[in-house]
Amino acid sequence: MQIKQFPYKHETLGVLFGYLLYSGNEGLLIDPNSPDEIETFCRKNNLTIKTMSNTHLHHDHIIGNEHFISKGINYISPVNTDDMEEIAVGNEKVQIIKVPGHSADSVAFYCKDILVSGDTIFNGTIGNCFTGDYSEYFKSLSKVISLPENTEIYPGHDLMDYAVGVIREIDPENPETDKYLMKVKTGQISSTIEMELQVNPFVRWDDQSLDSFRAKLDLPISTPLERFKAMMSVH
Numbered sequence: 334m335q336i337k338q339f340p341y342k343h344e345t346l347g348v349l350f351g352y353l354l355y356s357g358n359e360g361l362l363i364d365p366n367s368p369d370e371i372e373t374f375c376r377k378n379n380l381t382i383k384t385m386s387n388t389h390l391h392h393d394h395i396i397g398n399e400h401f402i403s404k405g406i407n408y409i410s411p412v413n414t415d416d417m418e419e420i421a422v423g424n425e426k427v428q429i430i431k432v433p434g435h436s437a438d439s440v441a442f443y444c445k446d447i448l449v450s451g452d453t454i455f456n457g458t459i460g461n462c463f464t465g466d467y468s469e470y471f472k473s474l475s476k477v478i479s480l481p482e483n484t485e486i487y488p489g490h491d492l493m494d495y496a497v498g499v500i501r502e503i504d505p506e507n508p509e510t511d512k513y514l515m516k517v518k519t520g521q522i523s524s525t526i527e528m529e530l531q532v533n534p535f536v537r538w539d540d541q542s543l544d545s546f547r548a549k550l551d552l553p554i555s556t557p558l559e560r561f562k563a564m565m566s567v568h
């Protein structure tokens with residue numbers, strides 16, 4: 334499976350990303366933004382978009398939906414999916430993982446070493462918990478970080494600068510932060526689960542090196558869920 338990241342400069346939300354997962358000459362389009370760029374890429378690479386879907390239905394993730402639906406492309410709404418459902422792309426399969434928390438309809442798309450994560454997890458941070466159900470978001474993030482460590486995470490937005498600023502405040506002595514910045518590929522925003530477990534303070538509920546910071550918050554921190562919730566108080 335191959336992946337193409339399509340950056341899109343949003344008026345107020347900075348850079349957001351659409352993706353094309355492709356295998357053979359078939360593609361699965363996720364969170365489409367700029368139709369021209371996507372169609373040019375498909376033409377140049379002899380790819381046919383077979384299916385389109387979204388990581389969730391927030392307005393900034395469905396910008397190109399209407400364009401591609403009007404072209405008759407098969408559309409799968411995240412609302413109408415089941416956990417572990419598979420979508421065929423060429424001779425391969427992409428798995429849908431239900432990850433409610435940022436929104437009730439959030440899903441991630443997983444195939445071998447690739448995870449398209451929407452707003453569930455970004456590089457160095459995670460999304461807002463708009464559902465208010467922290468326990469559900471915790472379960473969803475637990476599913477994500479239990480995928481193979483070399484899985485590359487492709488997020489819905491480029492929040493690197495913001496995330497690194499927060500990491501340096503929360504965890505200033507972390508020697509992995511500079512390495513993380515160097516490893517993130519130029520021209521493509523992505524990182525691995527292994528890297529997130531070293532730097533992202535919102536998925537490191539089992540990492541004792543954050544305990545002294547968490548203790549200062551004066552919140553219960555005896556269980557992994559409590560440690561997650563404590564970190565979310567400074568998200």
Ligand SMILES: [Fe+2]
Pocket residue numbers: 389391435436452
């Ligand atoms: Fe969102």
